[in-house]
Amino acid sequence: MCADRRNRITPTPISGFPEWTPAERMVEQQMIDQIRAAFERFGFSPIETPAVERNTVLTAKGGEETERQIYSLTGLHPQSGGDARDYSLHFDLTVPLARYVAQHNNDLVFPFRRYQIQKVWRGERPQHGRFREFTQCDIDIVGDGKLSLMADAEIPAVISAVFSSLNIGDFTIRISNRKILTGYLAHLGFDEDAASSILREADKIDRQGTRPLLQRLDSLSASAAADDILALVQMQGSSAEILNNLAAMSDSGERFEQGVHELRTVFEHAAAFGIPDENIAVDLGIVRGLDYYTGTIYETRLDDHPQLGSICSGGRYDDLASYFIRRTLPGVGISIGLTRLFSQLLQAGIVKPGSASTAQVLVTTPDESLMSSAIEIASALRAAQVNTEIFFEGARLGRQLRYASRKGFRFAVIPLPEDMESARVKFRDMDAGEEYTVPAAELPQQIARRLG
């Protein structure tokens, strides 16, 4: 039948839509489990929103560049699909959160702490490292009318918990406060547009140096301010030193001072939150979403892999959902671009795929007349919480053990007639290559203990 098939289609990958082997997926899934556990440790609750939103919702904020990346639905057949064209795949988890909070606001208790781990889609031009489908892991704390600055102080503790548990190397959470730079620029006499254009160039210093910023100041006939601005965004020193320097700049306007106060408060509570000193640093050079964040802003980098850029970013915003509800909902949140992070960690060899099976034990069946015993052994192991596969296919023991080693099982159980007669059973430690024969009744505990 198979050989007769005409028009067979040879499947090929779709660029930008990543897909992993089972061994890789197990690592990614473990990362998601750890991120979720850290989020829950801080009392964030899960929501899941549909993959699609109404077009009117997704485009409420506007932004030509974003809209060009949106995938709408349509029927595969022209005469089907119904109202599909009214809906599009979400391109982030922030718009869905805003819509969710607005729609369900009467059923939610504020401050609303939610996490959301979902796929998002963006119609990027296919190119290396650009994903069109990827998983984001977001948390937000959304207040009703107001939200304590302590929420800003808690976010780095969540980031720290996440990346400590992921165990992918030393990391630094860089923190700034949007009000410091915008307040300073306002104090220097720049209007909002000019300030934004300056910040956009300041954001490029990491990759392109200071030239774009200096050119911008030149075009604004403000070259005289260059030294002061650069001194601020490139301020070096420990967090305590930078906070002291900022405190000394007491004549830089009210907004600047508010920003310094907020930044200091976030740092003052870091110790109580258990954040190690070396994981947190003031960095006035970080900028982030200019049209969105209004206070504290966060970036996170792996100390040994700066080329990965920020692996977890976010900040404080004044108003989550003003497009959807007549109620001011300030919030603070962060987002981890998991797919990009995972694929980079994989590529850099920082995480490594291990076993291709969720089971630690393979029960072999070298003697098919012992099939029922093999099944009973597996059932006893499973009852003892040990993930177990049985080899059913009828093959010599050597082939079964090769299968065990290809799939990466820790142990192979080998039921043999001579052992079973005396109610004993042999098992093999696949890594150590050693074999043990134990009373059959003790096997589950023996293996559970060795698996720790």
Add this chain to the structure above:
Amino acid sequence: MCADRRNRITPTPISGFPEWTPAERMVEQQMIDQIRAAFERFGFSPIETPAVERNTVLTAKGGEETERQIYSLTGLHPQSGGDARDYSLHFDLTVPLARYVAQHNNDLVFPFRRYQIQKVWRGERPQHGRFREFTQCDIDIVGDGKLSLMADAEIPAVISAVFSSLNIGDFTIRISNRKILTGYLAHLGFDEDAASSILREADKIDRQGTRPLLQRLDSLSASAAADDILALVQMQGSSAEILNNLAAMSDSGERFEQGVHELRTVFEHAAAFGIPDENIAVDLGIVRGLDYYTGTIYETRLDDHPQLGSICSGGRYDDLASYFIRRTLPGVGISIGLTRLFSQLLQAGIVKPGSASTAQVLVTTPDESLMSSAIEIASALRAAQVNTEIFFEGARLGRQLRYASRKGFRFAVIPLPEDMESARVKFRDMDAGEEYTVPAAELPQQIARRLG
């Protein structure tokens, strides 16, 4: 700012795209966790495929009705979207599995045991209880060239493990074998088309009685066979009795006998797999996908809620991926339509949303001067694996406790100056309404112990 916004969009639900409250989502997520744990207990490994497949892949098998349900992608803006129209959202997890196995077959070890828990999309006409987006939980065991019948025997053990752990009431796994009915009908002289049309009517007996089947036989001028066919598909008795009756029908052709042998083998091993007798039954009346399954078939029903229909179904097939690869890949698998199941369980009150928070403990801050102490208490609880939220918003204790009770925390910690001075701290059991004051250093273990 908020009040000035023009053109505010009031968000409304999208029919067929379900969305849950956080408390409901926590229940759904717990169900997914339990299903996943049961799948992993049997050594199934996770894969995840993109939300989209190439149209050529999704339509390889044909089927007008299926194709009319497919949502394609397109750019929201006519001039954007690129190649989006070549891709569509998958409508099940079977076609993606077939494509995945064909594409990665050189990297997989067979038998390939995979689970996949993902959203799928179908352009159903919006109507009550019909979902256009829903989560499926699938497992399959796919062999290369051959697959032991023992794989068929293991599947009910997985189903049993899943529904035991979900704890949603007594259930029965109904099992048949496609070869019994098709073999019997062939033996009676019906050709394949006639047999299929008879089976399609037999499938309706549950809902419409025997009339459609009798009419069909009449139209085939085969009314004389009606009694024999009805005796078979409606055969009553214990599984052992039915298997004995079938064994006695030894003159019903080779395919029939093969089916009886396979069905008996599946039942013979049920005890070794630890499947309780009351959870498994022969039911020759179940039919399932006629153009797909070729041997063992499964349905699962909740004994007390037959109106839910089958909540977990599947079977054995001869060839998974012949549209994509010149290699015969027989398999056996099942699928749980989680969204439908969860929404029905919710509606029937069989599962109930509980707490709206993942945290069990709220650390209150009735005295804001003790903020650092409150944070330290929360950090110690979190370090002891207790999910903990801190109330930051500055409110009287009464309001904070109301917040704790609305969100469903088990405990509220109440740091007060007079207690803190003697290194003690008070906590309240929110359900019992009782309060305890303990040494602050002992709080984490005290609460962890009470949470079990």
